[in-house]
Amino acid sequence: MHKADIVEILESIAVLLELKGENPFKIRAYQTGARALETMEEELGEVIEAGKLASVKGIGSALVEKIETLHATGELEYYKKLRASVAPGLIEMLEIPGLGGKKVKKLHDELGVESIEALKSACESGEVAGLKGFGAKSAEKILTGIENRAAYAQRHLWWDAQEVAAPILEGLRALSGVERAEAAGSLRRLRETVGDLDFIVASGEPAPIMDWFTSQAGVQEVTAKGTTKSSVRFESGLQADLRVVPAAQFAFALHHFTGSKEHNVAMRQRALSRGYSLSEWGLAAKDTEGAEPGSEGIETEKALFEFFGLAEIPPELREGLGEIDAAEAGKLPRLVDADALRGVFHNHTTASDGRASIEEMAAAAEALGFDYIGLADHSKASFQANGLDDARVLEQLERIRAFNEAGESAVHVFAGIECDILPDGRLDLEDSTLAQLDYAVMSVHSSFGLSEADMTARVIRAIEHPATTMLGHPTGRLLLRREGYRIDLQKVIDAAIANRVIIEINAHPRRLDMDWRLWRRAAERGLMCAINPDAHATEGLAYYRAGVNIARKGWLEPEQILNCRDCAGVQRWFSERK
Template identity: 75%
Template sequence: MDKADIVEVLEEIAVLLELKGENPFKIRAYQTGARALETMEEDLGELIESGELGSVKGIGSALVDKIETLYETGELEYYTKLRDSVAPGLIEMLDIPGLGGKKVKRLHDELDVDTVEGLKSACEVGKVAALKGFGKKSEEKILSGIENREAYAKRHLWWRAREVAEPILAGLRELPQVERAEVAGSLRRLKETVGDLDFIVASSEPEKVMDWFTSREEVREVTAKGKTKSSVRFESGLQADLRVVPAAQFAFALHHFTGSKDHNVAMRQRALSKGYSLSEWGIKKSEGESESEGVSRSEATTRPGAAERETGPGEGVGITSEKDLFAFLGLPEIPPELREGMGELELEKIPDLVSKDRIRGVFHNHTTASDGRATIEEMAAAAQDLGWDYLGLADHSKASYQANGLDDERVLKQIEEIRAFNESGESPVHVFAGIECDILRDGSLDLEDGTLQALDYTVMSVHSSFSQSEEEMTARVIKAIEHPGTTMLGHPTGRLLLRREPFKINLQKVIDAAIANRVIIEINANPRRLDMDWRLWRRAANKGLMCAINPDAHRTEGLDYFEAGVNVARKGGLSRDQILNCRDVKGVQKWFEERE
């Protein structure tokens, strides 16, 4: 295990001990040890090899053995037994916003609930509201969290879904029976969350392809297996469907099972206007039937015989790619990420969408100075590995005390460290000195004006008081945007995908204020945030809003999240000119200087 993984284990041990009602000092020892390990700058392997790990303040002798065992073996019997000793339902309760180890233990001890379902029942009859320290509002928040959890259980983060899909797609393409294979559906459209996976294969030997697909080791359940379609479910609950079609139908099937329902309806209407009937099986001269209302994907695949239907592409013979299909209908090729039925067929010109290779660096990243798990040097080295020219570091400010936020003195010290790093010539990556400064409840900022002015740039974010009304939150954020020290607005709705709903805020007013004050709004590329939402970007950018793609990385591996941010930018129709990250170092410096 590496240092970051070990920190996570120590943090989870502390929570599990809370659930079991262990001695507070013992709990605090693991919390302190995790923090000490997280923030130390020395190499963990070297400290272990030299026997000096125990000299690190906050890491006692009892923790030394456990950390060394985790580092060397990746396992810890104490942790495994502790986790097994706690009811799984209590651990699941920790996923409900607002519930930590202490609260879950109280709910278990006083109401005898040990499952999410039991907790829901207790809330519905008012038992939780009656508990001292909870009340009606807490009960309502818990119920809302449970309801969201149930709804979200059917969706999966794009980032995680891709990790499942990529080896399957690679395996399909290696099969000798497979002529062509692609992933379709919402994963291919780069949606922020994915319901299930769709694979489309061209083959004349579908049975062998189905056998390979349904017998994979990671498959927990085969929910359906036919000659040309099979469905499986994985341990995570994610379902995957495989459809095998003749090569002549591949382009049509891929297009159909990629596009949203609204996109497919628009395409069928387009075909009808030209005298053709379009479906997942092909395109042919229309026989006069009306398809203006369209047929949904579920209807198309559940009609008797639909999955086994064999019909040629008719008048579409010669269409071997989606590009051919769009051209046949007099359209430019529409990228998969734009196929949402949001006017993409009416675009006069397909935008030159930003791509990963256009990104020259990123902003809003954390180091061990606050709650990050890598040093300035380590983050810069990771940026260099990605081929970037620069990296922005923006640790938390002091109001985020739980994240070891920096006060004014520590911010100024970090600026000096970053300047010294740049002057040393140690790395070809230029490091910009920034901060993620809390927007306080009244819209004021968490640091002195002089401190903000000393930085290269700032990211202003809301981390507290999420329950404010829409009017209060909007006024709060706009007040921060109007402050001359503000460069960027971070994760503007505070949402956590599949876990926490966005706080109430009028984003149109916020966008207008950002444009008026030349403030950037970020695409927070953390796969759980992807905030600001892609649906808002095309119009906002066309009005003059500048975007920055920020991975909000707390470790070196987190820098890879920038790709998810590029997905959002592409879905939002953004080109390189509308994204600060596509500028070189001098271009970024010029932006920062000119807006002052």
């Protein structure tokens, strides 16, 4: 069984134990173990082989045994029995806001509720309101939760969340009495999807700020309103939390609510080892038990990190994946800035399924300050996208050459193609056609159901083709919609490095593929990256910023990104590949 599936089972065990009313620390141990396994960089099989699983922090003897059994057999008796002992409807009930393990257990034990439907009727009949610890409001809240379950559970693309957050942040900053305001959470960490929005404000007068926040346009429900914290829910189901703190606590609150949880745990451990207890409220020296936490004069996150002997860690690196060690050793990456990109590759025009012409795309690229743009329309196997056959590819090539030769644009257009990788790994165009282009992006758009071995072999065959410059969206995933196809990305990365083929970060907000979690290690081993907005209209070029976010989360430096080279540098890369 693969590591990811084992991680999922450990998480599932934690949920089931919660519903059984188990010791909360045992539950957390499973969650911690799942996380430790997930972030382990070495190959699971090798770690087990070497007998080193027990030395991973957070994995003790009980988990070692379970993980090894799952890895070897794919089955676990303990998990089977546990799952059989809990009605599946109870797990779903946890998705309802306000219901946790204990309340679900109580509803089950005392009312026999085993499904969402049964819960609904129990609320309507008044049974729930009569239960000790519940009341009329609880029953009503549960009914609303059931009603809006799908919308509430939904995560949101970073790009969409950011568009909601920007005006709120602007509004907060414009309020009198607001000294500082920032968005925190996964939005600030530039995660590919966002569960809810978090805002942190510094002010000595919270009441009017809370009033403004809870009465904004679009607020459908106020789920909490206090002097330090308020929460609202928008019509889209997106929830936003606001915390107002005194200025002296701002840096601590911002750091705490930016997370991630794993990063915070590591920071608190570091604080403890240096004699301090760190929280969102500030710092308390350990020997002053019970004293109010102080700020030690720390006004910024930078100062907070420096207090603990660390370089400032950018929010997008705070995932508990070695950033604290790197910050201590002065080895944080020099992250790429959006301004460093000189152009983008992999964009479409009206020749296939785009909505803008060569001229319009070039003008839009110029408006963004780019020196060049690559145009890569679909090939003929992508029939639904009006893909180009060899003759049409050559016509488009002529048009691009003519555009460049006319010399009327400050932007150079590279002539490329997004060529389909056929199910057997052959390419969709003649070698003689591909050889005439400046570059070629190879992508899978069909036969997603191949086995992992077949899909891996298919893509590697394409990578080994001499005409291949880049691999497009290597898993084909669509965030919040569709899982990627099964493929062994480590083998694909190995092949790309060996053949000097680039892998793209497809910057479309719904793709962000290849995933940021894989980039740090791949780039260290020599993989080159290209950030590609996959624009199908001029507005789509702006997505390159989402791609830069992913490059930053992946610890990439400018030298590892083709887009950071000037026009001549890109030309050199393309010609050396041939």
